[in-house]
Amino acid sequence: MAVDLLLGLQWGDEGKGKIVDVLTSNYNIIARFQGGPNAGHTLEFDGIKHVLRTIPSGIFHENSTNIIGNGVVIDPVVFVQELEGLDQFNLDYKSKLIISRKAHIILPTHRLLDAASEASKGKAKIGSTLKGIGPTYMDKTGRNGIRIGDLELPNWKEKYRALANKHEAMINFYNVDVQYDLQEMETEFFKSVEILKELQFIDSEEYLHQAQKSGKTILAEGAQGSLLDIDFGTYPFVTSSNTTAAGACTGLGVPPNKIGEVYGIFKAYTTRVGSGPFPTELFDKVGEDMARIGHEFGAVTGRARRCGWLDLVALKYACQVNGVTKLMMMKGDVLSGFKTLKICTAYQYKGETISHLPYNIEPENIQPIYSDFKGWSDDLTKMTDKSQFPKELNDYIAFLEKELEIPIHVVSVGPDRKQTIFM
Numbered sequence: 528m529a530v531d532l533l534l535g536l537q538w539g540d541e542g543k544g545k546i547v548d549v550l551t552s553n554y555n556i557i558a559r560f561q562g563g564p565n566a567g568h569t570l571e572f573d574g575i576k577h578v579l580r581t582i583p584s585g586i587f588h589e590n591s592t593n594i595i596g597n598g599v600v601i602d603p604v605v606f607v608q609e610l611e612g613l614d615q616f617n618l619d620y621k622s623k624l625i626i627s628r629k630a631h632i633i634l635p636t637h638r639l640l641d642a643a644s645e646a647s648k649g650k651a652k653i654g655s656t657l658k659g660i661g662p663t664y665m666d667k668t669g670r671n672g673i674r675i676g677d678l679e680l681p682n683w684k685e686k687y688r689a690l691a692n693k694h695e696a697m698i699n700f701y702n703v704d705v706q707y708d709l710q711e712m713e714t715e716f717f718k719s720v721e722i723l724k725e726l727q728f729i730d731s732e733e734y735l736h737q738a739q740k741s742g743k744t745i746l747a748e749g750a751q752g753s754l755l756d757i758d759f760g761t762y763p764f765v766t767s768s769n770t771t772a773a774g775a776c777t778g779l780g781v782p783p784n785k786i787g788e789v790y791g792i793f794k795a796y797t798t799r800v801g802s803g804p805f806p807t808e809l810f811d812k813v814g815e816d817m818a819r820i821g822h823e824f825g826a827v828t829g830r831a832r833r834c835g836w837l838d839l840v841a842l843k844y845a846c847q848v849n850g851v852t853k854l855m856m857m858k859g860d861v862l863s864g865f866k867t868l869k870i871c872t873a874y875q876y877k878g879e880t881i882s883h884l885p886y887n888i889e890p891e892n893i894q895p896i897y898s899d900f901k902g903w904s905d906d907l908t909k910m911t912d913k914s915q916f917p918k919e920l921n922d923y924i925a926f927l928e929k930e931l932e933i934p935i936h937v938v939s940v941g942p943d944r945k946q947t948i949f950m
Contacts, residue, residue, distance in 0.1 A: 528738075528739050528742055528743060528744055528745065528787075529739075529785055529786060529787025529788075530558075530735070530739070530745045530746075530747055530775070530779075530781050530785055530786055530787060531554075531744075531745070531746050531747070531786075531787045531788040531789070531790065532746075532747045532749070532772055532775050532786060532787075532788070532789045532790065532849075533546060533547055533550070533746060533747065533748050533749060533790045533792065534749045534752075534753060534770070534771065534772060534789065534790065534791055534792065534849055534851075535749060535750075535751060535752030535753060535770070535791075535792050535793075536752060536753050536754075536791045536792060536793040536842055536845035536846065536849070536851070537752045537753070537754055537793055537794060537797055537798070537799075537838075537841070537842070537845070538751075538752050538754045538755055538761075538797075538798065538799040538800065538803075538805075539750075539751040539752040539755055539770075539800065540752070540794075540798055540800065540823075540832060541752060541792040541793055541794055541857055542792060542794070542857035542858065542939060543584070543748065543749065543750075543792050544579060544584040545584075545857075545939065545942065545944060545947070546790070546792055546855055546857075546937065546939075546947075547583070547584035547585060547746065547748050548584050548585070548587065548588075548944055549937075549944050549947050550746060550790075551584070551585040551588045551591050551746070552588060553744065553746075554585070554591065554744045554745060554746040555590070555591065555592060555738070555743040555744050555745070556591065556592045556593075556594060556735070556738055556743055556744070556745040556746070557583040557584065557585030557586075557591055557592070557593050557594070557745075557746050557748055558583065558593075558594040558595075558596055558731075558735065558745060558746070558747050558748065558779055559581070559582075559583045559593075559594070559595050559596055559599055559747075559748050559749075559750065560596045560598045560599070560747050560748070560749060560774060560775045560778030560779045561596070561598040561599060561749060561750060561768040561769060561770060561774045561775075561778040562598075562599060562600070562660075562749070562750030562751055562766065562768055562770070563581070563599065563600040563601070563602065563633060563658055563659075563660035563663065563750075564580040564581050564601075564602050564605040564606070564609075564633075564658050564660075565580075565658045565660055565766075579609065580605055580606075580609055581595060581599065581601055581602075581605065581606050581609060582595070582606075582609055582610075582613075582620075582624060583595065583624075583748055584748060585746070585748075586613065586618060586620060586623065586624065587616070587618070591623065592623060592625065593620075593623055593624045593625070594625055594626075594627070594729075594731055594734070594735070594779075595624070595625070595626045595627060595630055596627050596630065596731055596747075596778045596779040596780075597627040597628075597629035597630050597731055597732070597778060597779065597780065598630075598768060598769075598774060598777060598778020598779065599627075599630045599631075599778070600630065600631045600632070600633050600660055600663040600664060600667075600768075601626070601630055601631070601632055601633060601675065601723075602632075602633035602638075602658065602659065603632065603633075603716060603719035603720045603722075603723045604635075604715050604716055604719045605633075605658070606719065606723060607719040607722045607723065610722070620726075621725065621726060621727075624726060624727075625726065625727045625728070625729050625731075625734070626675055626723075626726055626727070626728050626729070626731075627675065627728075627729060627730070627731035627732075628674060628675050628676030628679075628728050628729065628730060628731075629674055629675070629676065629730075629731070629732075630674060630675045631663055631664075631666070631667050631672045631673065631674050631675075632663070632672070632673045632674065632675060632677075632678075633658070633659040633660065633663045634659070634663075634673065634687065634690065634691060634694070634716070635659075635691070635709060635712035635713055635716050636690070636691045636694030636695060636698070636709070637659030637660075637662040637663045637666070637694070638657065638658065638659035638712075639659075639694065639698055639705060639707055639709075640659065640662040640694050640697060640698060641657045641658065641659045641660070641661055641662050642657050642705050643697075643698045643701040643703050643705045644661070644662070644701060645657060646701070646703040646704075646705065647701045647702075647703050660766070660767055661767045662694075663767075664767035664768060665767070666690070671690060671693070672690075673686055673687060673690060675723075675728055676728065678720060678723070678724055678728075679728065691709075691713075695709070731779060731780060732779065732780025732781075735779055735780060735781060736780075739785060747775040747778075747779060747781070749770055749774065749775065750770065751766045751768075751770045752770060752845075753770055753771050753844075753845035753848065753849060754841060754845065755770055756768075756769055756770045756771045756774070756848075757769055757770075758771075759771055759844075759848050761803050761804055761888060764801065764802050764803025764804070765803075771845075771848050771849050772786065772789055772848075772849040772850055786850075788852050788853060789849055789850050789851050789852050789853075790851070790852070790853050790854075790855060790936070791845065791846055791849060791851035791853070791854050791855070791933070792854075792855045792857060793837075793842055793845075793854065793855070793856060793857065794821075794837075794856070794857050794858045794861075795837060795856055795857065795858050795859045795861065795862050795923075796817055796821075796834060796835065796836060796837050796858070796861065796862065797834070797835045797836065797837055797838050797841075798821075798823055798832040798833060798834050798835075799832065799833045799835075800830050800831075800832050800833070801830070804888045804889050804890060804893070805833055805835060806835075806838060806840075806841075806871065806874065806888055806890070806893045806894075806895045807835035807836040807837070807838045807869075807871045807895050808833050808834070808835040809834055809835045809836065813865065814833075814834045814835060815834075816865075817834040817835075817861060818831065818832065818834045820861050820864075821834070821858055821861040836868070836869040836870060836871055836895075836897065837869075837870045837871065837927075838871045838895070839870050839871055839872050839927070839930055839931075840871060840872070840873060840874055840881075840882060840883065840884055841884055842931065843882075843883075843884075843930070843931060844883065844884040846931055846933060851933055852933065853933065853934060853935075853936040854927075854928075854931065854933050854934065854935045854936060854937075855935070855936055855937040855938075855939070856924070856927070856935050856937070856938050856939065857939040858939060859907055859920065859938050859939065859940055860906075860907040860908050860939075860940045860941055860946075862902065862903075862923075863902075863903060863904060863905060863906060863907055864902070864904055865902040866901075866902050867899055867900070867901065867902055868899070868900040868901075868902045868923065869897040869898070869899055869900070870897065870898050870900065870926070870927075871895040871896065871897055872896060872897070872898045872930070873895075873896040874888075874893050874894065874895060874896065875893070875894035875895075875896055876892060876893055876894075877892060880896065898926075900919070900922065900923055900926070901919050901922070902919060903917040903918075903919040903920050905917045905920075907920070907940040907941075908940055908941040908946060910940055910948065911948070912948065913938070913948055913949075913950055916938075924938070924950075934950070935950055936949065936950055937949055937950065938950060
C-alpha cells in the first residue's frame with residue numbers, strides 16, 4: 528500500500544488538522560513526520576474546538592493508530608499537557624499513540640537557548656516561537672541530540688546532564704539577559720518524561736514497512752507549510768525541518784516509490800505569522816477584514832497572522848516541489864462579501880515580469896502583478912453541496928485549477944468537520 532501525504536502549501540496555518548480529521552476514517556494509520564510543538568493543528572466538531580501540537584490529528588478517531596515519527600522533535604512537558612487535555616474525552620491514547628525511538632527530545636535548555644539566540648538578534652529576529660525547536664534540530668544535525676530511544680538506556684540522565692551543561696555555557700556566550708530557574712524547569716521535565724515513558728516506543732520505519740506489507744492505509748501529516756521548509760522556504764525566515772513531501776520520506780523512513788497521493792492544502796487567500804517577506808500582504812482595511820473574519824490568530828501562540836491576497840506564483844512553486852496530486856482550498860467562506868478579489872499571477876522582478884518564485888522575494892525586489900475577479904456575497908458556511916456555490920466562486924476555483932493544472936478536491940466553508948465540501 529502507498530503512503531498518502533497531506534501538506535501545507537503556504538506559510539503554515541492552512542487548516543491541515545481539520546482535513547486530517549476529515550480524512551482519517553479512510554486510513555488505518557496517521558503519522559506525523561516533522562516539526563515540533565509550535566504547530567497548532569485546530570480541529571472543531573460537536574461544538575468543541577481542539578488544538579493539537581505534537582499528537583497527530585487522527586487521535587479522536589477510535590480505529591486509527593497515531594504515530595509520531597522520527598522527524599518530529601518532542602517537548603515532554605508540552606506533550607504531557609496535550610495528553611491531559613485529551614483526558615476529558617476518555618480516549619485510550621496509550622493504545623492508539625506510539626512514538627518513534629529516533630524522534631529527538633526538546634530539553635529545557637533548548638528553550639532557553641532559543642530565547643537567548645533570538646534576543647541576541649535584535650531587529651533581525653526571525654520570529655521564533657521560542658519552543659526550543661531550532662536548537663533541538665541543531666543538536667540533531669550536530670550529532671549531540673537526545674532521542675526517545677535514549678530514555679530506555681540506564682545512562683540517559685548522564686547524557687542529559689552533559690548536554691544541558693553545554694547549553695548553559697552557550698547561553699552565557701550570547702551575553703543577553705535571560706532569566707530562568709533551571710532546577711524548577713528540570714523538575715517538571717523529568718516528571719513529564721516518566722509519563723511519556725508509559726507510552727509505546729517503536730522502530731517506526733520497520734513498523735510502517737510491515738504496515739504497508741499487510742495492506743494498512745497510511746496518511747502522513749505534515750506541520751507548518753512548504754514556504755517554511757528549511758531548504759525551499761523563504762530562508763532564513765523558515766522552520767528547522769523539511770516541511771515538503773521529501774520530509775515525509777526522511778521523517779518516517781518511507782521510500783519515495785511508496786508515496787501515493789500528495790494532498791496540498793491552501794487558503795483561498797494567504798497568511799503569514801512572524802517575520803519574513805510576504806509579497807501580497809495587505810496593510811489596508813481589506814487585510815484587516817480578512818484577519819477579523821478568518822479569526823487569524825495562531826492556535827498555539829495567539830500571534831496575529833498577516834493577511835494578503837492569494838499568491839499563485841508561490842502556490843505553483845509549492846505544488847511543483849511537492850508533486851501535489853490533489854488540492855484542498857480552505858476558508859473559502861472568509862472571502863464572502865468582498866466586491867473584488869485579487870490573485871497574484873506574476874511578479875515584477877528587477878525590471879522584468881516573471882511567473883516563478885525567485886531566490887529573493889524581499890519587497891525591494893518584488894512587485895506583485897494581480898488579476899481581478901468578481902467577488903460573491905453568499906454565505907458559504909451553510910452550504911452542503913458544490914451545486915450551491917455562487918458562479919463567482921466556481922470561476923475562482925476554475926481559474927486556479929487551470930493555472931495549477933491540479934484538481935481542487937475539497938473546498939472548506941467553515942471550521943467544523945461537517946463544513947467540508949468534496950468536489
